[in-house]
Amino acid sequence: MDAVVHTTLASFDAATHDRLAADPVCNTVALTSLDRIRRLPATAEPPILITFHDNGEVVGSLIRTPPWPFQVADLPVAAATLAVQVAREIDQDAPGVTGPRQRSHAFATAYAEASGETFTESLATRLYRLGTLAPPTTVPGAGRMATEDDAELLGAWRAAFVAEAVPEGPDEHPAEVMRTSLRLGNGHALWELDGTPVAWAAASIPQAGMTRIGPVYTPPEHRRHGYGAAVSAMASQWALDQGAAEVLLFADLTNPISNSIYQRIGYQPLDDWAEYWWKR
Template sequence: MDAVVHSDLASFDAVTHDRLAADPVRNTIALTSLDRVRRLPAGHPPTLITFHRNGEVIGSLIRTPPWPFQAADLPLDAVDLAVRTINEVDPDAPGVTGPRERSMAFATATGKNFTESLTTRLYRLGTLIPPEVEGSGRLTTEADVELLGAWRQAFTREAVPEAPEEDPTEVVRGSLRLGNGHALWEIDGTPVAWAAASLPHAGMTRVGPVYTPPEHRKHGYGAAVSAMVSQWALDQGAADVLLFADLTNPISNSIYQRIGYQPLDDWAEFWWKH
């Protein structure tokens, strides 16, 4: 088995795009993050590695700084080779995320001390069941960017405190430029919940973030706005509408199942201790 480190996204795409797009559910994060790099290039270039056996691509490993490696397409028998390769080309990577078996194998093989920062379950939408909730939803505009930036920062600090610092307003603004769908649920004109969904890629859309400020929780607003962006994704032609839910939050997991999401797989994110 050989590892090839790609110096540019074009050469990586040439040998992996069809492979990744053939399984858009498992490769959801890779597809959306690479699409963002492709259309909004900025910051540090991604780390792009493919694994080959007898001249055939059998897997890949990517990282879009400042985020961890993505191991969804990493074969288990390539883990040791992957660790040796990243120690040479990207030793400052902060961790790894992916389906639990793969990300755990990778984290263990590094020999580093690590902590499990996020445990999630991947869901796919079956039949959408919009809830009956007070208020109404609307798609956002540029005028909402400051509010969404503040809410994104609050969401990140609560859900993933280890996440690297980014300008949350610029992240939202970039997401809107990519054509992603953002919606607000409102009560008498006051925003009470927010959800976003990516523009379909390879027939796949992923919902997230979903955020309800603490003072507006337990009224169903998060479920309502999630259902709204899920319908938006279907209207955009998505065949697979996905989302991740934090397994330490049983309420959100039950809410998503009530509006039609079905569990698929458990994922885990590990960050190295320093």
């Protein structure tokens, strides 16, 4: 097996686009993050893009979109050692790795063996796929789609979500992240009670027929009223209306309430993912 480091997204796309699009559920994170870079080339940091070949055939890939961790959903476990070797040669700044648990753990273990660094599991999630959407019918309030006028509120809620769910996450300008997301055409649903926003759910525009819901956030003072379920269902319906055949989301396994909520509105569990960060 050998590796090819791609210096352009066009080169990487030529080698992997059909492969990634053939399994949009497993490759959900790669498809959405690469699309963002493709459409914002002037503002995005250069991605790390590596393909792995066996007898001339592409058998896997490794992606990193700084400042986030490596993505290994398309990396075979057998390629983990080679992937780490190449990754450490060209990218010394990666904070960790994320992906389906077996693949992510194999990469983190190989990285620790090669570098002498230890790692910690920072996030354990479950990937869900929407079956038949069943929106709740008794939640007070109403939903609407957000506009750029809501960017400051969405930015504050994104910052709160990241601080709660991914405290190791890199620094960012959340309001600008939200403005960019809205300009790209992603859907942001707000649930309101008497005109006051009480919950938010985002949905990516479809990629290879796949849309992913998230983040989903309800401020602590508005929780346990069903707003999160209602706004998640609204974002899911928006995704279906955009033509998505597969609507996905990740739920934090340490939060049994959110996992049960998603299942009640029609989501079915698929696979467990894990994120590991180096202890530096």
